[in-house]
Amino acid sequence: MMTVAEELEFTPPVQDKNLDMVRNILFGEQARDSERRLANLERFVKVWTNSVRDDIRKSHDSLNHELHLVHDLLAEESRARIADAGVSRKNYEQTGKSIESLFRQLQHTQDAFSQRLEQQREDLLNELKQAAEQLRQDKIDRKALATLLDNVSRQLSIDPV
Numbered sequence: 001m002m003t004v005a006e007e008l009e010f011t012p013p014v015q016d017k018n019l020d021m022v023r024n025i026l027f028g029e030q031a032r033d034s035e036r037r038l039a040n041l042e043r044f045v046k047v048w049t050n051s052v053r054d055d056i057r058k059s060h061d062s063l064n065h066e067l068h069l070v071h072d073l074l075a076e077e078s079r080a081r082i083a084d085a086g087v088s089r090k091n092y093e094q095t096g097k098s099i100e101s102l103f104r105q106l107q108h109t110q111d112a113f114s115q116r117l118e119q120q121r122e123d124l125l126n127e128l129k130q131a132a133e134q135l136r137q138d139k140i141d142r143k144a145l146a147t148l149l150d151n152v153s154r155q156l157s158i159d160p161v
């Protein structure tokens with residue numbers, strides 16, 4: 001005995017053709033319209049996905065290009081800062097050496113000035129001592145003169161002429 005499915009498979013092909021014709025007559029225009037719409041929709045989706053893919057690729061390329069530009073700018077900035085740091089370090093070292101040299105010159109000048117000032121102070125003290133001694137000697141001579149005059153005046157007052 002045959003099953004229902006087997007019987008349907010063995011149905012004469014003429015009925016299938018008739019059935020297809022009836023379907024084509026009843027639903028043919030709608031099916032063709034649906035297939036046309038589906039084909040148009042598939043083309044639209046294909047064009048749209050290609051467009052989106054191209055836009056994404058362009059955006060990716062643009063971002064990648066900008067990223068490389070930023071990277072190059074940062075690398076250049078880094079090199080410039082390193083060079084500036086080197087120049088600043090050299091200037092700092094030169095300035096330090098100049099300050100040390102100026103400090104040594106100042107110290108030398110200060111020492112020379114102190115020695116000169118001390119020498120002048122000693123010279124002035126010696127001159128002052130000499131002047132004081134001269135004044136004392138002059139004073140003593142005045143005392144001697146005063147004593148001599150006093151003696152002369154006594155003798156004159158004692159001697160009756």
